[in-house]
Amino acid sequence: MAQFLQLQQQVFALYGEKKYAQALEVIQQALPQTPDYAARLTDWQACLLCLQGQPDQALKVLQGGLEQGLWFSRNRLTGDPDLAAIQERPELKAILEESERRKQAAQAQIQPxxxxxxxxxxxxxxxxxxxxxxxxxxxxxxxxxxxxxxxxxxxxxxxxxxxxxxxxxxxxxxxxxxxxxxxxxxxxxxxxxxxxxxxxxxxxxxxxxxxxxxxxxxxxxxxxxxxxxxxxxxxxxxxxxxxxxxxxxxxxxxxxxxxxxxxxxxxxxxxxxxxxxxxxxxxxxxxxxxxxxxxxxxxxxxxxxxxxxx
Missing domain, CATH: 3.40.50.1820 (Alpha/Beta hydrolase fold, catalytic domain)
Known part of the structure; x- marks a missing residue:
């Protein structure tokens, strides 16, 4: 947990300084060590790629996450201004539909x-x-x-x-x-x-x-x-x-x-x-x-x- 908090602080600091490429590199290096946060980190990767003018690559990252069994928050993918470059893309719609299906299946198993x-x-x-x-x-x-x-x-x-x-x-x-x-x-x-x-x-x-x-x-x-x-x-x-x-x-x-x-x-x-x-x-x-x-x-x-x- 402490490892993820440190990672988040590092990524957010680089994001605040608009050092998007460096932030992306940090995330990519950290992913194998933080499997419980893979969906969140994949989401961040997509944001950073969009901010660097790479919407196609951002969609590929999200699609790759789906292939690995992940799913993503509809609120975040549709509401985050950093993802504006892909929010009208049909590929994102397909990602959202599959994510919603997986969310409903997961929700049935969740208790406070x-x-x-x-x-x-x-x-x-x-x-x-x-x-x-x-x-x-x-x-x-x-x-x-x-x-x-x-x-x-x-x-x-x-x-x-x-x-x-x-x-x-x-x-x-x-x-x-x-x-x-x-x-x-x-x-x-x-x-x-x-x-x-x-x-x-x-x-x-x-x-x-x-x-x-x-x-x-x-x-x-x-x-x-x-x-x-x-x-x-x-x-x-x-x-x-x-x-x-x-x-x-x-x-x-x-x-x-x-x-x-x-x-x-x-x-x-x-x-x-x-x-x-x-x-x-x-x-x-x-x-x-x-x-x-x-x-x-x-x-x-x-x-x-x-x-x-x-």
């Missing part, structure tokens, strides 16, 4: 997964942090970013969605399903772990941040607050619930970057809640895009302290 990390010492007074992954991520991607909470004496529970986005990639697209999965997971936690029900915090990144915020404000899960990293839901999704959340003392921490594509939405949500009396904080990090900050452990510690303080 819950993983819990306990601090060294815990009892019925121990806080609980329940966190939700980004769209297109999985448990393994997500653990490193939240694990530092355990060293601070907090139970960490991570939920992987039962909704497939791509191979080894999951999403929270269907909110009703996501809400039910979260409720079921929380019920399991209550029966198996002695955490303090008055000190429950929900966290998430990107799409998972929007889910955490909605569940906290609705009190679907009786949370004391939320931590939203580079993501938030549209205001109409939660405004009907803000008054009761304020009355219950729900707090929130928003973390974004000045290069984050979700920053305008996140700032709007923060203003909507803050102006209505919900106690929350906004952190805007220089040079951070749509990703976790490198100093996530320190920011997580401060956020938890702010939310669970009496």
């Amino acid at each position: 997964k819950l993983r819990v990390f306990a601090p060294k010492y815990f009892d019925e007074k121990t806080p609980l942090l329940m966190a939700f992954h980004m769209k297109g991520a999985n448990l393994e991607d997500t653990v490193p970013h939240w694990l530092s909470a355990v060293d601070r004496g907090v139970f960490l529970a991570l939920l992987q969605s039962g909704q497939l986005e791509g191979p080894n990639e999951y999403c929270w697209d269907n909110f009703a399903q996501a809400e039910q999965e979260a409720k079921s997971a929380f019920a399991v936690l209550k029966t198996q772990h002695p955490f303090n029900p008055d000190y429950v915090v929900l966290g998430g990144a990107s799409q998972g941040a929007g889910l955490a915020l909605r569940l906290a404000l609705q009190q679907t899960i009786p949370a004391k607050g939320f931590i939203a990293v580079v993501g938030a839901p549209n205001p109409e999704a939660f405004l009907p619930h803000f008054e009761s959340a304020v009355q219950k003392g729900v707090k929130g921490v928003f973390i974004t970057g000045d290069q984050d594509r979700a920053k305008p939405l996140l700032e709007n949500v923060y203003e909507q809640l803050h102006s209505r009396g919900l106690e929350c904080r906004l952190e805007v990090i220089p040079n951070l895009g749509h990703d976790y900050p490198v100093d996530m452990p320190e920011r997580l510690e401060r956020a938890l302290r702010f939310i669970i303080a009496a």
Whole structure:
């Protein structure tokens, strides 16, 4: 997992510098060592080839992935502007049709997964942090970013969605399903772990941040607050619930970057809640895009302290 995160950081850095050929070379060298991420890396290869003016080669790479048993996210292939050069091509339509067939077959075998990390010492007074992954991520991607909470004496529970986005990639697209999965997971936690029900915090990144915020404000899960990293839901999704959340003392921490594509939405949500009396904080990090900050452990510690303080 650490190997893939390092690879992703390296590729994204080269992409940001428009060093597409170098990024492509890095991916090609890494593919044999990262089979669990083959579909994602193949997708990135296609993006980089399109950006270098090689749409035919991009399609060949995707078709080669299909031949190896992979399939690809429709949302990503049709929505990523880096793939604009092939999005009207009939070859891509065929790739999408086969990918959808394979996705449906895979989806039938998928169930949500819950993983819990306990601090060294815990009892019925121990806080609980329940966190939700980004769209297109999985448990393994997500653990490193939240694990530092355990060293601070907090139970960490991570939920992987039962909704497939791509191979080894999951999403929270269907909110009703996501809400039910979260409720079921929380019920399991209550029966198996002695955490303090008055000190429950929900966290998430990107799409998972929007889910955490909605569940906290609705009190679907009786949370004391939320931590939203580079993501938030549209205001109409939660405004009907803000008054009761304020009355219950729900707090929130928003973390974004000045290069984050979700920053305008996140700032709007923060203003909507803050102006209505919900106690929350906004952190805007220089040079951070749509990703976790490198100093996530320190920011997580401060956020938890702010939310669970009496």
